[in-house]
Amino acid sequence: MNDSPLLAVRGLTKRFGGLVAVKDIGFDIRPGEILGLIGPNGSGKSTVMKLIMGIERPNAGSVKVDGVETAGWAPHRIARAGVGIVFQHSRPLHRQTVLEHIKLALLPDSLTKLAADPHVNQRARVIAERVGLSAVMHRHPATLPFADLRRMEMAKAIARDPRIVLIDEPFAGLTAAESAAFSELIRGFREEGRAVLLVDHNVKSLAALVDRVLAMYLGEHVAEGTADEVMRNETVRRVYLGGKLEVRERAPANGISRPVLLELEEVGVQYDKARALDGVNLHVGEGEFVSIVGLNGAGKTTLFNAISGLVPYQGGIRFGEQNLRGLSGAAIARAGIVQCPETRELFSDMTVRENLDLGGYHLADSVRADQLAWLFDLFPILKSRQSQAARTLSGGEQQMLAIARALMMQPKLLILDEPTLGLAPVILEHLSKALESMQKSTPITVLLGEQNVTFALPHADRVYVLEHARIIWEGTPLRFEREMGRGFLEALPSCPPHSVQARA
Template identity: 70%
Template sequence: MTALLDVTGLTKRFGGLVAVKDIDLAVSAGEIVGLIGPNGSGKSTVMKCIMGIERPNAGSVRIDGTEVAGWPTHRIARLGVGLVFQHSHPLHRQTILEHIKLALLPDNLLMLATDHGVTRRAEEIAARVGLAQVVNRLPRTLPFADLRRLELAKAIARNPKVLLVDEPFAGLTAAEVADFSDLIASFRADGHAVLLVDHNVKGVAALVDRVKAMYLGEHVAEGSAEEVMSNETVRRVYLGGKIETAARPEREGKGRTPLLNVRGIGVLYGKATALEDVSIHVGEGEFVSVVGLNGAGKTTLFNAISGLVPYSGTVEWKGEPLKGMTAGGIARAGIVQCPETRELFGDMSVRENLELGGQHLTVGDAATQLDWLFGLFPRLKERVRQAARTLSGGEQQMLAIARALMMRPKLLVLDEPTLGLAPVILEQLSKAMETLRQTTDITVLLGEQNVTFALPHADRVYVLEHSRVVWEGDPARFAAEAGAGLL
């Protein structure tokens, strides 16, 4: 069978960065293929090259046998490719029905007057995607899921041979995911070739016929969802390697005093659900890891705790609610977050960045804290006068953690500290974490995709998936109960 979408040797460079390298991909009529990989794998770049949004440096893109690599987007769309964007950007003064009718307009400027059947066809499309009851409403009055349905409706109005769907389930509730899965599955029966781009193989597993996994722009694995999820290379890419745990001596009072209590937290970004009814707790002196794939909601959870985003539900610190406090007030109360983006002052030296973190300390206490941190991270002592922007990525991560520790937090919140780090730096960071865990009374809340880094340093583990907590337990139980299902 000839593939409706046939990609061979696709390569895309941005300056010296190779975003996509020699990728082959084929999707036949009536087939749904998932293209998955962690953030930064090159998935979206592949999709943009297919659609003509980006021009590939090398390779072939054929739509039903016609070479389209390098064509402008409008010509590729006219040939039969539809794209469902992750983020909706509707026309705010047009109704839902008018949006679909616009998508049904002919391409020919000599045929601007539409036939009388266009309204009926638009109503049929609206009914198919579940918008029949809201066709006369404006986009701003609709929930997020209906805006996603509108994007689907506009794409299928062109009756495309090939349908590209970007992150189909992002921001949807579990019930909405089920509805969307049924809707996308119906395109198979219509003979469309569907390419789903997602970071989570588990999210598309029940829907796709095949899965192709990418990492850092290159092919990793291909096969059924089950085969890809069990592939050792894929698991190493997502989870970091073999899962191990490490116990520590029990100390009186550890884990008994409730320090942080998060109950029923919900967060919306616009109309998209970022967190839904999430509850966790952290006992005094505990190391608690929140693991999950990119997009699961880890950063949003930490930002809610730190007072950086509005939320519903309750966050209690030492039994008192934090809602209404500023982020600065929360930090002064003892909750200090080291963000995924590090947020260092690049033109300031290592020492100056650290001194900013310890500006509330006396001169003597600051000196004592600096000495302790230089023992924890010897590389920083070697580079104490060096500008932060000139440090390696691993050294910058050490500095970000050290600056947070200069505040002498009661609870240290670490968001993806291993992101993008080389194995040798991971080992050094792991030793520093274990020193904290074994020799201090500090409490740590760690968010990580890299399970092999998160588990050895954890007393308890939460698994966050699609904005919800789906598992909680002891690290020793993780591999048996949750590890196999994380992907």
């Protein structure tokens, strides 16, 4: 291994108004080395990447790419110096196919005309194959499943052949198998001698991959060392990893003899040629907490969209006395069903407070004030950031806002679609406790869709397993642990902070 660092960062500092998002951060990454960057939501990880890439200008500090100072340069110059970034959120062009996206990434801006060049075509195909996109390279991004969109972002980064690769939350929302495939790709970067900076809340996958870890908290360096050392660090455990979520036996009365609030009968959804939902029967009792567990593409979001009136379906859906068939999405929301979508859908130019107020506009003033106080207690960060534009929140902060806004609506039925996406382990613990206290203190009914069983089981009265568009299992969380067993649990991603394995 060559010993001089490919990337050397010193004293990196960034302020947003009164907030110091990154404070005096420094590290080196050598060729063929992977540095993991962890920390709670809003601790400054993505900002560090943006500062290195030139997307944000540092207030102080130095960034050296192979010995050359690049701090303050424009992003395209930094890209030309050999730095590439894989963003968490892809913003694909709609008219280009996957292959065209890769070809565009292969060419410097002025050479776009050469896209027809057979060599470019050939290289783009090789890259598509390498990231596992060969079957979909002629499709448009809008038609791709989530994991493939992430693959496309990775392919674009590979196409630019960066010596330094910054990868922001590659595993978020991916299944264990998909994460393993991504890990393989990132390991490939190491073998090619690239320097990698990796951010992710899936500490298990991250620890298995990295050479070293740096932990941040409130913009500052709190620990550094091997994955094992850092995960054992007292501060890291307290502010980031948190405790373990346990499944416990619920009162036997739960789930039985409740009036049915939501009932689906033989619900099916067809997209073009694909059967996205097939003969689904399920019910949710008043005040019940039901988890739908399933991998990406199993049909969870489709199921929720059918209930919310966002996709056409066959079969019947009843909500209390009401038949939902034919009702618009707006009418269904007015009836008391609120879906907190995977995609968040915040009003990005509005402030945190405006987003919350919009959620609670229909409530009486005193009720709204109480609800707001409760939510601020639940997510203190939202309280201190009331006047910040939603768009500038960190990934996890946006997720918290989306959940808070849904709760602000005080729905009869709250549908949470993958709420754990992008949240730090410790926040999962908060959210989990909040759901528990909410169940005790309010008549809310919850339908939760998750791949993360560690989160989906502890509060559920009942669990359904959705696989390939069908419900294949139904039972209590404890029966789930016994019958679906470790095998199923291990097929799913989770962040069990107590079973972190360092790289061999």
